[in-house]
Amino acid sequence: MKTDRILSILFILPSLILVGIFIYGFIGWTGWVSMVNWRDVFPDFTFVGLRNYARLFQHFRFVISMKNTLVFTVLFLLFSISIGLLLAILLDRKVRFEGFFRTVYLFPMAVSFVVTGVAWRWILNPGTGGESVGLNWLLERMGLGFLKSGWYTDPNIGIKAVVIAAVWQMSGYVMALYLAGIRSIPNELYEAAQLDGANVFQLYRHIVLPLLRPVTLSAVIILGHISLKIFDLVFAMTGSGIGFSCDVPALFMYDTTFRGNYFSQGAAIAMILLMCVAALIVPYLTYSIRTEVRR
Amino acid sequence: MRLGRFFLYLVLIIFVLFYLMPVYVLVVTSLKSFKEISLRTMWIPPKEIGFSSFVRAWYGDKSRGLRGLSGNFMNSVYLTVPATLISSVLGSMNGYVLTKWKFKRANLVFALLLFGMFIPYQSILIPLVQVLQKTKLYGSIPGLILVHCVYGIPITTLIFRNYYSTIPSDIVEAAKIDGAGFVKIFAKVILPLSGPAFAVTAIWQFTSIWNDFLFGLVVTPNPSVQPITVALNNLAGSYFVEWNVQMAGALITALPTLIVYIFLGKLFMRGLLSGSLSGM
Numbered sequence: 001m002k003t004d005r006i007l008s009i010l011f012i013l014p015s016l017i018l019v020g021i022f023i024y025g026f027i028g029w030t031g032w033v034s035m036v037n038w039r040d041v042f043p044d045f046t047f048v049g050l051r052n053y054a055r056l057f058q059h060f061r062f063v064i065s066m067k068n069t070l071v072f073t074v075l076f077l078l079f080s081i082s083i084g085l086l087l088a089i090l091l092d093r094k095v096r097f098e099g100f101f102r103t104v105y106l107f108p109m110a111v112s113f114v115v116t117g118v119a120w121r122w123i124l125n126p127g128t129g130g131e132s133v134g135l136n137w138l139l140e141r142m143g144l145g146f147l148k149s150g151w152y153t154d155p156n157i158g159i160k161a162v163v164i165a166a167v168w169q170m171s172g173y174v175m176a177l178y179l180a181g182i183r184s185i186p187n188e189l190y191e192a193a194q195l196d197g198a199n200v201f202q203l204y205r206h207i208v209l210p211l212l213r214p215v216t217l218s219a220v221i222i223l224g225h226i227s228l229k230i231f232d233l234v235f236a237m238t239g240s241g242i243g244f245s246c247d248v249p250a251l252f253m254y255d256t257t258f259r260g261n262y263f264s265q266g267a268a269i270a271m272i273l274l275m276c277v278a279a280l281i282v283p284y285l286t287y288s289i290r291t292e293v294r295r
Numbered sequence: 296m297r298l299g300r301f302f303l304y305l306v307l308i309i310f311v312l313f314y315l316m317p318v319y320v321l322v323v324t325s326l327k328s329f330k331e332i333s334l335r336t337m338w339i340p341p342k343e344i345g346f347s348s349f350v351r352a353w354y355g356d357k358s359r360g361l362r363g364l365s366g367n368f369m370n371s372v373y374l375t376v377p378a379t380l381i382s383s384v385l386g387s388m389n390g391y392v393l394t395k396w397k398f399k400r401a402n403l404v405f406a407l408l409l410f411g412m413f414i415p416y417q418s419i420l421i422p423l424v425q426v427l428q429k430t431k432l433y434g435s436i437p438g439l440i441l442v443h444c445v446y447g448i449p450i451t452t453l454i455f456r457n458y459y460s461t462i463p464s465d466i467v468e469a470a471k472i473d474g475a476g477f478v479k480i481f482a483k484v485i486l487p488l489s490g491p492a493f494a495v496t497a498i499w500q501f502t503s504i505w506n507d508f509l510f511g512l513v514v515t516p517n518p519s520v521q522p523i524t525v526a527l528n529n530l531a532g533s534y535f536v537e538w539n540v541q542m543a544g545a546l547i548t549a550l551p552t553l554i555v556y557i558f559l560g561k562l563f564m565r566g567l568l569s570g571s572l573s574g575m
Contacts, residue, residue, distance in 0.1 A: 004477040008396035011388045011477075015448045016404070022445045023411040026419035026426075033421055087310060090303055103560060104311050109567065110556035112506035114524045115545045118531045119317040122324070122538060125334055133334035168314065173567060180568055229415035232508035236528050253417045258513060263421055270417040281413045289406050 027274065034267035041261050052268040061240075062269065065247040068159040072248065073227040075160060079167045080223055081216065084174025089204065091175070092182050102179070105172035113169065117236025120165035124151040152238040158245025162234055169233075170226070174219050181215035182208060221284050228276050249273050325349065325543035332538045348539035352530070352547055361537075362518060364544055367526035371505055371551075374436050374522055378443035379500040385444065386451025386496055391485055393452070394459040395467045396477065405456065412449035420513055427514060434517050442514060443504045450503075451496045454569045458492035459485065491562075498559055499566035502552045523548050 034053070037046040056062045087105055091098055108116065126149070127133035132140045136148040151161040185208065193207050231250035234240075240247040240255070249269055257266025320337060325348050327341040355363025392398075393405055423442065424433065432438030462485070470480045511522040518529065527548045531541045556563050 004396070005398075007477040008392045008398070011481075012392040012404075015385050015389050015408070015452070018445045019408055019411055019448055022423070023414065023419065024407075026422040027414070029422040030418050030420075083310075087307075090307055093303060095303070095307065101307055101311065103557075104314050106560075106564070107553065107556055108314060110502060110552045110563065111549045112508065112524050112552070114506075114508050114528050115549045116317070118527065118541060118545045119321055121531075122337070122542070123317060123320055127334045131335060134337055137335070137338065168317065172314065176564055176567060225413045229417070231417075232524075235508070235512075236531065250415060250417055253420075254513075257421060266417075267421055270415065270420070273415045274418040277413055277415055278410075281410065285406050285409055289402055293402060 030267045030270055030274075033264055034271045036264055038263040038267075039261070039265065043263070048264075052264045053272070056265065056268050056272070061244050061247060061252055062249070064244045065249045065252045068244075068246070069228060069230075069248050072159050072163055072166075072230065073224065075163045076166050076170075076227050077220060077223050079163065080171045080174050081219055083167065083171040084219065085178050085212075087171070087175040088178030088182055089208075091179060102176070105175050107172070108169040109173050111169070113232035114236040116165050116169050117233050117238075120168070121152075121237045124161055124164070126150045126153055152241055152246055155241070155243045155245040158238075158241050159248070162237055162246055165237060166227075166230065166233055170223060174223070177215050177219055178212060181212050185211050217284075221280065224280050225277050228280070229273060321542045321546055324539055325352075325546055327539050329537055329539055348537070348543040349547070351537070351540045352543040361540070362526065362530070364523055364526050364530065364547055366519060367521055367523040368547065370436060370520060371523040374439050374443070375501055375504045378440045378447065378504050379497055381440070381444045382447030382451050382500050383493055383496040385448055386453075386455045387486070387489055387492065388481075389448070389452040390455025390457075390459045390492075391481055393456045394462075395464060395480075395485070405452070408449050408452050410449075411446070412453070416446070416509055420509075424513060434515055434520060436515075436520060439510060439514050439522070442510050443500075443507070446510075447500050447504070450499060454496045454499065454566070455489075455492050457569055458489070458495075462488055494559070494562050495566045495569060498555055498562050499569075501555060502563070502566075505552050 035047060035049055037044045037048045087101075091101060095101065123134050125134045126136055132145075132148060135151070139145060139147045149157055149161075151157055154161075189207055189211075190203065193203050198206065229250050230248055231254065234246055234248050234251050235254075238246040240251055250273065253266050253269040253273065256262045256269060260266075323340055324332065324337065326344045326346070328343075328345055328347060331341060351361065351363070353363050353365050353368075355361045355365075389408070393401055427433035427438045427442075430438075432441060466484055467480055470484050475483065505522075506524060507522070508524045508528070511525040512528075515521045515525065518526065521529075527541075527544050530544045
């Protein structure tokens, strides 16, 4: 019995050690690096306290990238969640070829953000010389010429163009989440509502949507943390863009650290990013594990 | 009601067009010859279908200084397969302990593990590079394998833990009464039941390791060691832009995970949903 206890600890120990070092140890180390004066290829561990953080908030590129993240997150969540919910509700209306539709909506999830970036950079290319190409050409043909834009080459649009690609990639996933949620609602509830004479809209408004709240929470958490740390898509699609109009903190961190060798500054960006994600994730994890224990 | 159905299908089909649009562009462009490529004719099918851009994307063109993706494709295979296997095995071991041999504070340990799934990897990149350089693993495929195994532990543990908690603990108790110990129960009782969970983690890990870009970019500066996503980005960022070759490269890069998705769609979906914590 006792050997079993020891064996069980030995079983989980490698993972605990690896995670302890590679996640928590490394985070601690990054935190330390963010408070020293390492701004060259060669490490310099002179302690400077929060100076790197203070400088960061005065750095124009950091301010732009934080604003961009906010815009990106809001739009990305808004569109992914509303499209995902819409598609799930429609697909639940006893649609023929449902399997086909589901497969098409979900497949972008299986593709790398880099592939997505390469494809959308081509589609959203506004071309030169005022001629309409890419998506602009399509919009013009469909009589939607007023929607034409410079996309990621227009500093006013910038990051919003990247949202299109991100929504393309992730909205199908939200659809899958909602569909699973809708399908897990017991039939009796529908039947009871129908007996009470509820029409389709009332059914969704008063029965389905309230029951889908936990799914929405999951979707916000998942999309939110992806959004805060988005890197590959931006890197592959636009880079930091004209006047950093497509810049995000993760990209800024990469440039600062691995292209500019400002390690301490890079570590400070990384820590701020981590804190943003933690502010979203920690309450959620605490809540889910607590409710699970209660069950 | 008829009209309602019509609009329902109309909306669904409009979205199908939206989701397939990039695929159409990728396929059409990659089948064109370089001469035929221009932004203006991007939506128009090729006059004659050719596979030369796939050949160029795969083998490259030394005279033009164009690196092919074939080597990088294989790098990704050598990286993805072992990393997927090892992280799945670690996940099943952890899941077993966390459900059937719960210790004090097991939930806290689990929460600490799970948090690792969400962290932005930027917050560990600097020490990671330092440690890999010190251990001579920097710039190598074994180094990348290690990285993906470690950062895969949270999600594989989550999937196996969720799965094992559906296996009744009575089975384990019965085996204990029969005199089976910790290892024997794992090997004879739990592992034989683990097929579905292994399939889900394998698909999840295969997809996310294959699609990774950040670790490949930071850990492998040498082009001949880089995984295919990083190589694709370099192909796309090269000075002389051959759109058709880029698009062919993008299709080659996407192919393995798309094949997995098409043939194992149900399991892929299950993996997605367990990744969403919805099983918690």
